[in-house]
Each structure stands twice: as C-alpha cells, then as structure tokens.
Amino acid sequence: MYQSVNARETEMVYSPTHGPPPPYDSIDSLGKTVPKGSKWNPKNWTKVTILCVIAGAVVVIAAIIVGAVLGTKSSSYPDYSPLTYTLQDTYSGTGFFDNFDYFTGYDPTSGFVHYVDSSVADSQQYNLTYASSSSAILRVDTTDTNADTGRYSVRITSKKQYESGLFVFDILNSPYGCSTWSALWLSDPANWPANGEIDVVEAVNQATTGVQSTLHTTNNCKMNVKRKQTGDTLTKNCYNGTDSNAGCGVQGEPDTYGQALNQNGGGIYAMEWRSQGIRVWFFPRDDIPSDIPTDVSNTTAPDPSTWPTPLADFPNTDCDISSHFKNQSIIANIDLCGTWAGSTSVYSDQDQCPGTCSDFVATNNTAFETAYWEWASWRVYTAS
Ligand SMILES: *[C@@H]1O[C@H](CO)[C@@H](O)[C@H](O)[C@H]1NC(C)=O
Ligand SMILES: *[C@@H]1O[C@H](CO)[C@@H](O)[C@H](O)[C@H]1NC(C)=O
Numbered sequence: 557m558y559q560s561v562n563a564r565e566t567e568m569v570y571s572p573t574h575g576p577p578p579p580y581d582s583i584d585s586l587g588k589t590v591p592k593g594s595k596w597n598p599k600n601w602t603k604v605t606i607l608c609v610i611a612g613a614v615v616v617i618a619a620i621i622v623g624a625v626l627g628t629k630s631s632s633y634p635d636y637s638p639l640t641y642t643l644q645d646t647y648s649g650t651g652f653f654d655n656f657d658y659f660t661g662y663d664p665t666s667g668f669v670h671y672v673d674s675s676v677a678d679s680q681q682y683n684l685t686y687a688s689s690s691s692a693i694l695r696v697d698t699t700d701t702n703a704d705t706g707r708y709s710v711r712i713t714s715k716k717q718y719e720s721g722l723f724v725f726d727i728l729n730s731p732y733g734c735s736t737w738s739a740l741w742l743s744d745p746a747n748w749p750a751n752g753e754i755d756v757v758e759a760v761n762q763a764t765t766g767v768q769s770t771l772h773t774t775n776n777c778k779m780n781v782k783r784k785q786t787g788d789t790l791t792k793n794c795y796n797g798t799d800s801n802a803g804c805g806v807q808g809e810p811d812t813y814g815q816a817l818n819q820n821g822g823g824i825y826a827m828e829w830r831s832q833g834i835r836v837w838f839f840p841r842d843d844i845p846s847d848i849p850t851d852v853s854n855t856t857a858p859d860p861s862t863w864p865t866p867l868a869d870f871p872n873t874d875c876d877i878s879s880h881f882k883n884q885s886i887i888a889n890i891d892l893c894g895t896w897a898g899s900t901s902v903y904s905d906q907d908q909c910p911g912t913c914s915d916f917v918a919t920n921n922t923a924f925e926t927a928y929w930e931w932a933s934w935r936v937y938t939a940s
C-alpha cells in the first residue's frame with residue numbers, strides 16, 4: 557500500500573500536467589514509446605520487479621479463473637425434472653414399531669438420557685412407544701421424579717436402509733420443552749459421516765424459532781450456491797469438520813415446529829433425496845397438496861414437481877449428493893440436554909430455560925408431558 561502511493565507520486569513527475577515531457581527513447585512490444593528511465597520500461601526492471609510483475613499476472617489470471625468458476629456455480633442449478641415414484645414402504649398402524657431397532661446405551665451426543673430397549677419402552681409401566689391403528693407415539697418418561705442419571709427416552713432406527721427416495725412424514729404432534737432435542741432424520745450411524753446424515757426435522761428446547769433441516773457430510777459438500785427455498789440459510793458448509801459440526805442448516809418459520817405446529821393439527825414433512833439434490837417441504841395440516849393422499853391405504857404416489865418452493869434446498873452444484881449420501885436408515889428420537897439443547901448458550905441464554913439442563917431433566921418429570929412425537933404414518937416412495 558505504502559509503495560504504491562510512492563509509485564504514483566513518481567509517475568506524476570512525468571505527467572504532462574506536472575511539467576515538461578521526458579525524453580522518449582525506447583519502444584515497447586506494443587509499439588508504444590516508453591519514457592527513458594521510466595519504470596514502465598522493462599529494460600529498467602530489476603529481477604525483483606520482474607518477479608513481482610509475473611506474480612501479479614498469475615494472481616490476475618487465477619482470479620479470473622476462480623471468478624469464472626464461482627460465477628458458473630452461482631448461476632447453475634440442477635434439473636429437478638419429475639421422477640415417477642412408486643410406494644415402497646408404509647410405516648403405520650399397530651405394527652409401526654416392528655420395523656425398527658431400539659438404540660440402547662450411552663447417547664453418542666452426550667445427552668442426559670437413557671435410551672431404553674423395546675421391552676421397557678413397550679411396557680405398561682413406561683409406555684414410551686405405543687402404536688394404534690391411527691397413530692404411533694414415541695415419548696419421554698414423565699413418571700420418574702429423581703432421574704439423577706438421566707431420564708428414560710427412545711431412539712428408533714429403521715431396519716431398512718435406503719439409497720434415495722421421497723419420504724413423507726405425517727406428523728400429528730412434535731416434542732418440545734426445556735432440555736429436549738428432538739429429531740426425525742436419516743443416517744448410517746455405523747458409517748458416519750462417510751455416508752452422510754439428513755436431518756429432516758430437528759429442534760431444541762421450547763423450539764419457538766422453527767424447524768431446522770440440515771445435512772452433515774465428509775469434506776467437499778457446500779451450499780454457497782444458487783438455491784430455491786423459503787427457509788433461512790444458517791451455515792453453508794456441510795463438512796462435519798467445520799463450524800463444530802453444525803452442518804449446513806436451513807431454518808423454517810416458527811409455525812413449522814413445536815407448540816405452534818401441534819396447535820394447527822401438525823402437518824406433513826416431505827424429503828426428496830435424489831442425485832440432483834435433497835429438498836425438504838413442510839405443509840401445515842390445512843395446506844397439504846392434493847396429490848399427497850392422507851388416507852394411508854391410498855398407494856397413489858405424489859409428484860413433488862407440482863409442489864410450491866421447498867423450505868430447504870440442498871442442490872448438487874457444489875456437493876456430489878450421490879457419493880455423500882448412502883445406506884440411510886430413518887431415525888427418530890428425543891434426546892435430553894446434550895451438545896446442542898444442553899449447552900449454556902442455548903439452554904439458558906437463548907431459550908431462557910431454568911437452572912441447569914441436567915437438574916431440569918432429573919427432577920421436573922411433569923415438564924415432559926409435551927415431549928412426544930405422534931405420527932399418522934411415514935411413507936417412502938422410490939423412483940422407477
Ligand atoms: C399407552 O399410551 C397410549 C397413548 O397415550 C394410551 O392410549 C394407552 O392407554 C397407554 N397404555 C397404558 C398401559 O397406559
Ligand atoms: C468429523 O468426522 C471425523 C471422521 O471422519 C471425525 O474424526 C471427527 O471427529 C468429526 N468431527 C466432528 C467435529 O464431529
């Protein structure tokens with residue numbers, strides 16, 4: 557910076573408006589005369605100057621290339637032309653939970669929770685998973701008044717894995733309340749993050765700020781590209797090694813989750829996963845597209861190409877979706893505290909929850925009466 561100011565002052569000495577013109581005695585490669593003694597005459601350049609000029613040229617060329625690539629990326633967008641879907645699996649009715657393994661053991665995300673097996677969850681005493689002909693419920697224990705090593709809850713993982721598809725989740729009630737960290741997601745936990753993670757619905761504590769939909773991947777999956785979505789972009793790098801593994805998230809409106817969603821009778825979340833990208837739609841109960849049958853016995857497949865703009869759009873522009881996402885099970889759980897809901901900056905500062913997260917979980921059993929999922933059905937369609 558300081559040098560360039562000096563160079564400009566030197567140049568002004570030769571400027572026609574600042575004194576007589578200098579003697580011209582050389583001609584450059586373009587046929588233009590160059591002032592004798594001028595720094596513009598390459599014959600007068602030192603090796604350092606020449607190196608600087610070359611380096612400058614390299615930087616300019618690199619900038620042009622990077623600019624062109626970024627420019628292409630910022631304007632390109634995948635071709636989400638319609639696929640023909642066929643109903644593959646329906647999760648509904650009294651057998652709903654037969655299609656899942658119950659995760660047990662310590663919580664991988666440091667939650668203050670005991671994930672119980674199906675015999676405890678299904679027991680009359682705890683009744684944490686319960687399916688009827690019309691819905692399936694998954695909830696947190698509300699009976700223990702001294703859960704001082706963590707409260708009972710449930711995490712289920714589908715026995716089946718998927719490689720792509722259209723996933724339609726009909727949600728009647730979403731869990732919320734201080735200390736809760738609830739999610740409806742897809743992952744291959746044994747091969748994380750290599751096979752990716754798709755968080756369709758996720759929220760913490762009172763969840764008044766709306767749903768978050770997020771991808772987590774290995775390196776080279778970014779969302780700083782053109783997107784068509786109604787939600788707000790949070791972080792843009794999906795790589796688990798950036799932003800403390802925040803993933804690339806998109807936030808919905810307040811009525812997409814929690815008490816506001818439940819008061820509206822719930823709604824449908826649909827997630828389409830295909831090589832061109834991953835998109836998530838939210839439809840409130842009174843605004844479900846007519847091509848999504850709510851009658852679970854109706855096998856007609858919907859057509860996302862007729863739907864309005866999705867809440868979240870993760871196009872394949874700067875992320876090879878096919879190589880980053882494989883072998884995904886569908887997972888639903890209600891965690892308590894843990895690295896997101898339980899961090900002081902979120903639990904206390906942002907969400908204004910009382911005391912410490914673990915004290916709340918241990919003692920405030922009745923607070924967990926709002927901590928339950930209720931689903932009418934989950935349906936999975938695959939493209940032929
Ligand atoms: C389990 O929960 C369901 C749904 O809330 C309820 O209808 C059922 O009566 C409960 N079962 C027992 C044994 O409490
Ligand atoms: C990201 O994933 C790698 C495994 O590929 C793991 O070693 C690392 O701890 C993860 N980082 C975070 C912040 O989760």
Ligand SMILES: *[C@@H]1O[C@H](CO)[C@@H](O)[C@H](O)[C@H]1NC(C)=O
Nearest residue numbers: 846847848849850854855856
């Ligand atoms: C099944 O659902 C589709 C889409 O909502 C609808 O057009 C069709 O009439 C339904 N079929 C029956 C037999 O109800």
Ligand SMILES: *[C@@H]1O[C@H](CO)[C@@H](O)[C@H](O)[C@H]1NC(C)=O
Nearest residue numbers: 717744745746747883884885
């Ligand atoms: C797919 O996921 C299942 C369940 O997590 C796992 O047992 C299996 O090893 C995975 N298969 C591949 C090929 O990664």
Ligand SMILES: *[C@@H]1O[C@H](CO)[C@@H](O)[C@H](O)[C@H]1NC(C)=O
Nearest residue numbers: 733734910911916920922923
């Ligand atoms: C228990 O939970 C309820 C409902 O969330 C809340 O109003 C109350 O302040 C909590 N009590 C304590 C002692 O944390």
